[in-house]
Amino acid sequence: MFRRLPASLPPDAAFKSDLKELGYFIDEKSQIMQIKKPDKGYVxxxxxxxxxxxxxxxxxxxxIREQVLKRATAAGLSLLYLPQLSAIKPEEPHVPIFxxxxxxxxxxxxxxxxxxxxRQDLGIWDYRCLAIDGIDSGSCVKLAKLVQQDGEAAPGLIISNAGQLTYSHKNRRAMTTQSWQAMPRSSLAFPGxxxxxxxxxxxxxxxxxxxCNFIFENLLKNSSFVREDAEIYLVGILNGGEVALNYLDAHWDFWRGRIKAVALTSALIRRQTLSWEMIQFxxxxxxxxxxxxxxxxxxxxxxxHWTLSIPDTAMTQPPEELEPQLRKNEDVEVVGKDYANDHANDLLKATLSDNGDKELTEWAVPENMVIPDAQIVCPEFSSSVRDFTEIIFPTVLDSVIAFFEDVQKDVNGYKNPAFMVEQYEEEPLEIGVDVVKNGNEAMSEGVETMKLExxxxxxxxxxxxxxxxxxFDDDMEVEKKKEGVQEGVNFAEAMVPEVKVDTAISCKAEAEEQTTNTDAPLDTLNLPYRYPAERAEAEMARVAGLDLDEEVLKAAGLM
Incomplete structure (x- = not known):
């Protein structure tokens, strides 16, 4: 037999890591743009x-990773290699953090x-945000610059690297799964x-x-790196926050006095898996x-429990023990109405007395939520991001820093205030595309295609x-489609004048009032089109143990 020699197989795709050779450059806004089309970014x-x-x-x-490393180092960050805890790159397998x-x-x-x-590379929140808003905004560089504004009182930074956990001995570096799949192959036809x-x-x-366990146990607990009385402010991005909460819940007795605040981005908090002490925090x-x-x-x-209707016991007792006490409480006074005898879920309708005439929203939780204590663990805010969760943290970075500063002002007695909750209608996500016509071809702007040589x-x-x-269909094509549908409707009305076509979508027909004698035979209705009479029962023939229609067999030339 014949076989194809490996040398004859097509070589694997290869590109040099050089912005200029790849056709891109970094503009004055730190955006990555195309050299041939400076107004367009990465495709x-x-x-x-x-x-x-x-x-x-x-x-x-x-x-991009090289640029982020260069800028982060200039902003006051340095690489620390785990598990050696060394600032010098070791020969053994390692994972870097900032x-x-x-x-x-x-x-x-x-x-x-x-x-x-x-799924994130070290210090890079999202490549989309980085390419559009600039390298600093989409990476840890902006965070490092923000905290440096406090001068000597600036907090320290530790940025984990839960994405680059796959180690390549050949390249002597850790990488993400996405980078591993892009490693060179012997041939384009070979598997990864x-x-x-x-x-x-x-x-x-x-x-x-x-x-996550290594960061807490070997770094934050290590007095050689972090002082024992240091205040720790935690940021959890996506499932990084979920992993952190699971760890803290299992070791909360040790960390309860050191963790001062937690900021999460699109983290899924499972109330059933957390202890009541952790939920309180x-x-x-x-x-x-x-x-x-x-x-x-x-x-x-x-x-x-942030409404005035809830007694202080809500801060110390699980929610399943609150409702009987709330029903017995006859002395609760609430602006506008007395809810002392109402159900615990109805106690949310309250206003703060210290807000004066300005009332909070009628409901602190939407009515369609079941038992708020079992559903909501911490206040949730809008990021104004409607598409990708990776963009949330760089979008709300300023809000996170402001939240930590508020906690710092009253680090021992801080509690989240009663927030005004309003109902917002979620707008459907619209994709804005400028259609560019080239002859008979229409392509969406931002989706550029090229052919291989x-x-x-x-x-x-x-x-x-x-x-x-x-x-994408432009307005003219949409109008043509509507005209085509209307032509079909007109044709149907012309063929059967006694039937009115309701709509092309519902496909329903509404009979008009008959102007002729409905008792007359069908021939006297004088319709231009008639349905064929019902076919008589087909004659069947038995072939190979099966009953088949004789007319079908004749049409096939078998009879």
Whole structure:
């Protein structure tokens, strides 16, 4: 038999990690733009082959990572390698994180710890935000610059790296799963490099759970890096926040006096898995920003016990023990109405006396929520982001820093205030696309396609390319479709004048009043079109043990 030699197989796609050779540059706003089209940014789909697009993206991302490292170092951050806890790159497998230099970190009274998502590169919140809003805005560079504004009183920073946990011994670096899949192959036809869970991971930080545990146990507990009386402010991005809450809940006896505030972004908090002590802390000193079309920082929902109707026992007892006491309480006074004898869920209708004439919303929690104490753990706010959860943190970064500053002003007695909750109608997500016409072709702006060399064909003097572009209907095409539907309706009305077509969508017909004698035979109605008479019962023939229609067999030439 014949076989194809490996040398004859097509080579794997390869791109040099150089912005200029990739066709991009960094403008004055730190945005990554195309050299040929300075008004357009990065486009993923530029080739017909998916492998070429992936390798092109990885080469560009590698350039971005180098830029972030360079700028973060200039902003006062340094690399710390785990599990060696060394500032010098070790020969053994390692995972890097960003921290304030250890000589400064151990003297900081306040520490901000950022636990990132398992899909993020080190110090990069989102590549979309980074390419559009600038390298600083989409990475940890902006955070480092913000905290440096306080001068000597600036808090220390620890930025985890739960994404780059796959270690390549050949490249001597840790990487994300996405980068691992973009590693060079022997040929374009060969499968990707296999990953071994033990060989290609770092001991002590093999997954996001071990990584989070290492940050707390070996770094934050280590007096050589963090002073024992340091105030810790925690930021949890996506599932990084969920992992952090699970760890803190299991070790809350130790950390209850050191964790001062928690800021979460689109974290899923499972109230059933948390202890009541942990829930108490989250209600008082945690906030969660979610995807919503509401204005930025608008409170979406708020826990039950912040209203004046709830006695102080709500702060110390589980919710299942509150309702009997609330029903017995006859002395609760609320502005506007007395809810002492109402159900516990109805006690949310209250206003604060210290707000004067300005009333809070009627409901602190939407009515369609069941038992707020079992549903809501901490107040949730709108991020004004409507599409990608990765963009939430860079969008609300200023709000997170402001929240931490408020806690710092009253670090021992701070509690989340009663927030005004308003109902906002979620607007549908609209995709704005400018349709550009080129002859008979319409392509969406921002979706650019290119052909591989030699894949173009010419037909009748025109360059015909195998393009895969998003297809959108412009206003003219929509009008043509409507005209076509209307023509079909007119044709149906002309064929059957006694029937009125209601709508093309509902496909329902409404009979008009008969002007002729309905008792007359069908022939006297003089219709231009008649339905065929019902067919008589078909004659069946038995063939190979099956009963088949004789007319079908005749039509097939079998009879």
């Amino acid at each position: 993923f789909k530029i080739y017909n082959d998916e492998r070429y697009n992936v390798m092109h993206r990885e080469a560009l991302n590698n350039c 921290t304030t230099p250890s000589c400064e970190l151990k003297n900081k009274k306040r520490i901000i710890v950022v636990l990132n998502d398992h 490099v296999q990953e071994d869970p033990l060989h290609n991971s770092v001991e002590g930080t093999r997954d996001k759970f071990e990584h 989250l209600r008082d000193r945690a906030r969660n920003w979610k995807i919503s079309s509401a204005p930025k920082d608008a409170c979406l929902v708020s826990p039950l 030699g894949s173009g064909k010419k037909e009748k003097g025109k360059d015909v390319r195998d393009k895969k572009a998003v297809r």
